Amino acid sequence: MRKGVHIPAGFRFSTVEAAIKKPGRKDIALILSDTDAVMTGSFTRNAVKAAPVRLDMQRIRSGKGRAIVVNSGNANACTGVRGMKDAEETARSIADSLHLKGTSVYVCSTGVIGTPLPMERILPRLPELASAVGTATFDDVAAAIMTTDTFPKMASIRKKIDGRTVTIAGVCKGAGMICPNMATMLAFLITDAAVEKAALKAALRSAVRKSFNRITIDGDMSTNDTALIMANGAAGNAPIRLGTNGYFVFEAALSHICAELATLIVKDGEGATKLVEIIVKNARTETEAERAAMAIANSMLVKTAIYGNDANWGRLIAAAGYSGSAVDDSRVDISLNGLMVCRNGMATGRDKEANELLKNTTVTVVLNLKLGKGTAKVLTCDLTEEYIRINAEYRT
Amino acid sequence: MRKGVHIPAGFRFSTVEAAIKKPGRKDIALILSDTDAVMTGSFTRNAVKAAPVRLDMQRIRSGKGRAIVVNSGNANACTGVRGMKDAEETARSIADSLHLKGTSVYVCSTGVIGTPLPMERILPRLPELASAVGTATFDDVAAAIMTTDTFPKMASIRKKIDGRTVTIAGVCKGAGMICPNMATMLAFLITDAAVEKAALKAALRSAVRKSFNRITIDGDMSTNDTALIMANGAAGNAPIRLGTNGYFVFEAALSHICAELATLIVKDGEGATKLVEIIVKNARTETEAERAAMAIANSMLVKTAIYGNDANWGRLIAAAGYSGSAVDDSRVDISLNGLMVCRNGMATGRDKEANELLKNTTVTVVLNLKLGKGTAKVLTCDLTEEYIRINAEYRT
Numbered sequence: 162m163r164k165g166v167h168i169p170a171g172f173r174f175s176t177v178e179a180a181i182k183k184p185g186r187k188d189i190a191l192i193l194s195d196t197d198a199v200m201t202g203s204f205t206r207n208a209v210k211a212a213p214v215r216l217d218m219q220r221i222r223s224g225k226g227r228a229i230v231v232n233s234g235n236a237n238a239c240t241g242v243r244g245m246k247d248a249e250e251t252a253r254s255i256a257d258s259l260h261l262k263g264t265s266v267y268v269c270s271t272g273v274i275g276t277p278l279p280m281e282r283i284l285p286r287l288p289e290l291a292s293a294v295g296t297a298t299f300d301d302v303a304a305a306i307m308t309t310d311t312f313p314k315m316a317s318i319r320k321k322i323d324g325r326t327v328t329i330a331g332v333c334k335g336a337g338m339i340c341p342n343m344a345t346m347l348a349f350l351i352t353d354a355a356v357e358k359a360a361l362k363a364a365l366r367s368a369v370r371k372s373f374n375r376i377t378i379d380g381d382m383s384t385n386d387t388a389l390i391m392a393n394g395a396a397g398n399a400p401i402r403l404g405t406n407g408y409f410v411f412e413a414a415l416s417h418i419c420a421e422l423a424t425l426i427v428k429d430g431e432g433a434t435k436l437v438e439i440i441v442k443n444a445r446t447e448t449e450a451e452r453a454a455m456a457i458a459n460s461m462l463v464k465t466a467i468y469g470n471d472a473n474w475g476r477l478i479a480a481a482g483y484s485g486s487a488v489d490d491s492r493v494d495i496s497l498n499g500l501m502v503c504r505n506g507m508a509t510g511r512d513k514e515a516n517e518l519l520k521n522t523t524v525t526v527v528l529n530l531k532l533g534k535g536t537a538k539v540l541t542c543d544l545t546e547e548y549i550r551i552n553a554e555y556r557t
Numbered sequence: 558m559r560k561g562v563h564i565p566a567g568f569r570f571s572t573v574e575a576a577i578k579k580p581g582r583k584d585i586a587l588i589l590s591d592t593d594a595v596m597t598g599s600f601t602r603n604a605v606k607a608a609p610v611r612l613d614m615q616r617i618r619s620g621k622g623r624a625i626v627v628n629s630g631n632a633n634a635c636t637g638v639r640g641m642k643d644a645e646e647t648a649r650s651i652a653d654s655l656h657l658k659g660t661s662v663y664v665c666s667t668g669v670i671g672t673p674l675p676m677e678r679i680l681p682r683l684p685e686l687a688s689a690v691g692t693a694t695f696d697d698v699a700a701a702i703m704t705t706d707t708f709p710k711m712a713s714i715r716k717k718i719d720g721r722t723v724t725i726a727g728v729c730k731g732a733g734m735i736c737p738n739m740a741t742m743l744a745f746l747i748t749d750a751a752v753e754k755a756a757l758k759a760a761l762r763s764a765v766r767k768s769f770n771r772i773t774i775d776g777d778m779s780t781n782d783t784a785l786i787m788a789n790g791a792a793g794n795a796p797i798r799l800g801t802n803g804y805f806v807f808e809a810a811l812s813h814i815c816a817e818l819a820t821l822i823v824k825d826g827e828g829a830t831k832l833v834e835i836i837v838k839n840a841r842t843e844t845e846a847e848r849a850a851m852a853i854a855n856s857m858l859v860k861t862a863i864y865g866n867d868a869n870w871g872r873l874i875a876a877a878g879y880s881g882s883a884v885d886d887s888r889v890d891i892s893l894n895g896l897m898v899c900r901n902g903m904a905t906g907r908d909k910e911a912n913e914l915l916k917n918t919t920v921t922v923v924l925n926l927k928l929g930k931g932t933a934k935v936l937t938c939d940l941t942e943e944y945i946r947i948n949a950e951y952r953t
Contacts, residue, residue, distance in 0.1 A: 206879070207875060207878040207879045208877075208878040208879070208882075208883065208884040208885075208886075209874050209875055209877070209878030209879075209884055209886040209902075210878075236871070238871065238875075239871055239874055239886055239899065239902050239903060239904070240903060241887065241901070241902060241903040273869075273871065274869075274870075274871020274872070274874070274875060275870060275871040275874075275899065275903070275904045276904060277904075383875055384871075384874075384875050384878060461857070461940075461944075461948070462948055465944070465945050465948035465949045466948065466949065468945065468949045469948070469949025469950055471949065471950070473669075473670075474670075474671060475632070475634065475635055475669065475670020475671040475780075476670070478605050478635055478670070478671075478780075479603060479605060479634075479670060479779055479780050481604075481605070482603040482604040482605030482606075482780060483602070483603045483604070483605075486604075487604065488604040488605055489604075490604075490605040490635055491637065503635065503671065505637070506605075506635050506637060507635060507636060507637040507671070508635070508671045508672060508673075544857075544945060545945060546942035546945045546946065548857075548861070548945075549861050549864065549940060549941060549942045549944075549945060550942065552857070552858055552861035552862065552865070553861045553862065553864045553865025553867065
């Protein structure tokens, strides 16, 4: 077990190698709750949804489940009727081996789009995946779900609720094709807290909105984004209900975990050398602040300027200007890592100093629009030659 | 005069060097009509507009003008009250030298944002710019307005209207920060046709919509985009009125010129190695077709895949899926340079052949959504390491 990562009670894990994309690594993971868990999820808003996403969206309506099977190396997206059959068959195999109800198993996939899953290699390994449950660590799960990720991503937190210690832990994968609404991002959250369905739903929605939905690497939203949470109640607390103190503690803890995982995703952005925090303050509304921050975060010109240590704040103000949010450039202040480079829409003459500050591997950009009280923060990374190399060669 | 570029009667040009960004090249150009011209324009929809854009938007309400002064090397954007004064003073100086009404002179700027114009170097050169009119060619104008452009961009066409030969010619500059609504794109169209104001307005709107507004290089919309057209009537035709045969001939000719100029801009996209044509067919509406095509054209993952000769059509369908337009992936056909790689949302197994076809420097992507009759074409280019290098180092 990784030092410092707390694992909630009543969950077990396993991983196997099915050589989905290539041999040499574990590429299927199983997360099993020992008892029925309350579950909810958040899914891509892309009109084109991978088969496992469509399957999980049906199953999540029950509000419960026992297991999640995840494969990397193949997204099982744009695979037609066969794709749906493959996702169902994967779930059924695990359910059969573990004597679970078929619909209590969820399936997630990530990887290349448009290639059917190699079921001839996957199916023979599933009984072993089921029987080996308990032999793998949460780290192993985090590693098995990686695609172009360069490190496994985990976080956990412990809180007292209702006199009991409850634990929330999460793993995720990201790297490329990350945009609001969780593009090619998979996140699995597990907790031993007992949580009512409505409360779990509200807490996840709130946590996702300010974490996974406020990160962007390249502006591309995938067909497979999924965040699932399982709450199995093994901590023995009275089920957390909406609006209670316990709820707020739980929601804050979950938000914390999601924010931590989201930050890890951006830190591991394909080819990225810098973590960039875009804060838009005092927009007319929070939605307008978010829209302006997202436009800046997705601007190729902004991202390349930051990569090049160039305090080219004109690109920041231009991106805010075309975001669709109200911007009066004669009021805009912009600071880069604490140094004001633009006051009331004009240069302060400190770009050279700012260029130096941009050499930091963490860059904080603050735009103060002075039009209202809406504030939002979006995380992104710089855009480098390495991103191009990775994505020009991804399938080859 | 460049071989093959026809120049409309009654226009003269000049250029001077003011070392705006650096010395060594002509960086201010003047286009003068010998008589009052009917004028109309199309401007950036960015909320943050450069001073010259705001000035021209006021002046264009008169529907006429005599001259356009253009500088490269500095956008005169985010330059506050001073920026507006500088733009006005530039126009006034030319007007004084040429004994024109002050408001009949238009000003355009392109280059870095946030730095005031070096008026101490510009103002002394303006009388010479005015007096030298007639000494420069249209090529010289095209060269003077370049920023990171690698070649001057011109086009012209001749048509018979009302028994007279009328000529339309245009210059433009582009290269980076190109997105719909004409990001850092300047285009100047001149014609000796006599055209009524309403007809000129309609013809320009129609031509821009399917040309400059359907190209994208990096998805960034600038503070300075401007297309201006001057029609001085020197051809002696009866003024072209809306809805007449002459109007349709003129509109088609203008659309042709704008499309040609727009294509040149994309061909010269920063760091680009390929011209990419994205055609979305049979969307529910033309607007949905355009939105899907634009999402694909702006996708970093699509652009890097094309750069890498990777027929990764999953990225195409994913981008269409998140565009907001209706997409039913089980109906989508995709072809790359004529080869179908995806039929009804599934692989045809011909990606390797398609990879070979992508080595062509012109790539045509066709998505057939089979949902309606809306069709649109967007031009873009691939995304390369060179784009990153250019934009990470632009100001340094």
